[in-house]
Amino acid sequence: MKLSAIAIDNEKLEQGAWVGDIPELEGVRFKVRGLGNTDYRRLQNKLIQLIPRKNRRNGLSVEDQTRVESRCLLDTILLDWDGIEADDSTAKELKFLPYSRETAAGLLADPNMARLREGVLYAAAIVAESDEDDEKEVEGNFEPASPGT
Known part of the structure; x- marks a missing residue:
């Protein structure tokens, strides 16, 4: 494996x-730090x-881990979001929930919003991955163009 593939x-x-492209959060994007x-840290x-x-x-309790992780996500990871629809939306008029620190704090601390937390963690885990690998993977999925086309 080349060092550039690890960078x-x-x-x-x-x-x-x-x-x-966050699993289980179709249409949602997060602006995150890694x-x-x-x-x-x-x-x-x-x-x-x-x-x-x-x-x-003997290790942190689940409650302490969650509290520390939530605070770290809020203060040092999550910068913005896009595509989260407010619950009071109607089919005719979509109302997207604007990002605010206060809203994010409530949602990240809510046990019922575990999928949202997991999405932010997923995004933060992959944000720093090299784009070169993605481009090469996409290129490899196309057949070479035939001569004369």
Whole structure:
């Protein structure tokens, strides 16, 4: 395997980019920074240290993990979204939910919105992947043009 196939786009990791084609969230896109960006790591370490030592000695509880992850997603990963339709929409007039930090905080903390959280995590996990591999994969799916066409 070539090193270039392993490399990530550090600018997308740190600054963010739009990611679509998210499993189970058709038509939704997230503008995200990558998991493990510098701010994410700093905040995650800080929040874990705030948990009493006795509660982290044998690993964090699911509740503490979720709380830390939600805060990190909100503060250092999710920048914007597109394609999330508000529940009060009608078939005639689509009303899309605009991104706001307050709305995102409520949705990311809501256990019923686990699919949304998973979508943001998925986008953050792949945002920094190299586009070169995608272009080569697409090119390989086409048959060569026949002469004279």
